[in-house]
Amino acid sequence: MTAHIHDLATADGRRPSPYCWAAKLALAHKGLAFETTPTRFVDIPAIKGGGFRTVPVIELGHTTIGDSFDLAVHLDKAYPDAPPLFGGPQAEALTRFVLGHVMFAMGKIARVIAVDINAALDPETQAYFRSSREKMLKATLEDAAADRDAGVAAAREAFQPLRIMLRKQPFLGGAGPVFGDFLLAGVVQWTKVVGTVDFFSEDAPIAEWFGRINERYAAVLSATRG
Ligand SMILES: N[C@@H](CCC(=O)N[C@@H](CS)C(=O)NCC(=O)O)C(=O)O
Known part of the structure; x- marks a missing residue:
């Protein structure tokens, strides 16, 4: 499965967000591929029709997660055999x-x-x-x-x-x-x-x-x- 991340972007396409980087590293640690959508601060309220105030917003199959820490918790539960992000x-x-x-x-x-x-x-x-x-x-x-x-x-x-x-x-x-x-x-x-x-x-x-x-x-x- 390829995850999808709504990733903060500057006008020239750079990706500055620390929390988006944490999410990308967490996915990679679990061996999951991901793609990203560059997202401006002002685009966040429109992600997936609304309801999110910050990025990253991560889509994993049918699951959507709007917080990097929640993503890591989810990944440890969903992929217990891959290297741990917490370990307990x-x-x-x-x-x-x-x-x-x-x-x-x-x-x-x-x-x-x-x-x-x-x-x-x-x-x-x-x-x-x-x-x-x-x-x-x-x-x-x-x-x-x-x-x-x-x-x-x-x-x-x-x-x-x-x-x-x-x-x-x-x-x-x-x-x-x-x-x-x-x-x-x-x-x-x-x-x-x-x-x-x-x-x-x-x-x-x-x-x-x-x-x-x-x-x-x-x-x-x-x-x-x-
Ligand atoms: N707890 C959230 C925090 C994410 C967060 O604060 N993201 C910032 C970008 S680094 C953001 O989206 N801010 C939106 C805004 O300030 O309008 C997480 O870890 O995902």
């Missing part, structure tokens, strides 16, 4: 903590690059993105990014828990990657696809960990335009 209910629960870490770190990165993401959108999408993100950031996109060096430093610091863990093991999953790795890798991939600020290439623990994921899923991560 405790690991699934603990991965919610990783999601919290991801959301915190994404907030720091967004302050720096939301203005750059906006520049990569078409005018209709820019109007939506600017008003929604300025509410979230409680600042104009330009003001949020004004002290770029401090913003980058804060974003890098937010990844310290991952660096500390990587002193002991190569992946969140131990010897191999699990969904928690894919959530965090989606954030790194987001920064690479937006491409205006290099947060991690000089950051050895994180660059090497991302490299290990890229070794396994290069075909997925290199498809930056779907």
Whole structure:
């Protein structure tokens, strides 16, 4: 079966969404093929006739799932013999903590690059993105990014828990990657696809960990335009 993902896209077709990347890595981890539809922020409400507010929206046969974490839970239940994304209910629960870490770190990165993401959108999408993100950031996109060096430093610091863990093991999953790795890798991939600020290439623990994921899923991560 080939899954179908409604995948966030910029005006030039790049795919920035961290959660869409996590979903694509999760499908690949289970050995499932997928295709994508480039989707602008303003197109999300019309997906499948309505009812979705965020992407990824993933169609798997007759099942439609509107959340990357829910997708991973579904995949572990539906494909128990393929490599695990969690490996059990405790690991699934603990991965919610990783999601919290991801959301915190994404907030720091967004302050720096939301203005750059906006520049990569078409005018209709820019109007939506600017008003929604300025509410979230409680600042104009330009003001949020004004002290770029401090913003980058804060974003890098937010990844310290991952660096500390990587002193002991190569992946969140131990010897191999699990969904928690894919959530965090989606954030790194987001920064690479937006491409205006290099947060991690000089950051050895994180660059090497991302490299290990890229070794396994290069075909997925290199498809930056779907
Ligand atoms: N919990 C959701 C979150 C997805 C999410 O926030 N996606 C963003 C793109 S990275 C989105 O679609 N935002 C829509 C909007 O802001 O209107 C998941 O993991 O699938």
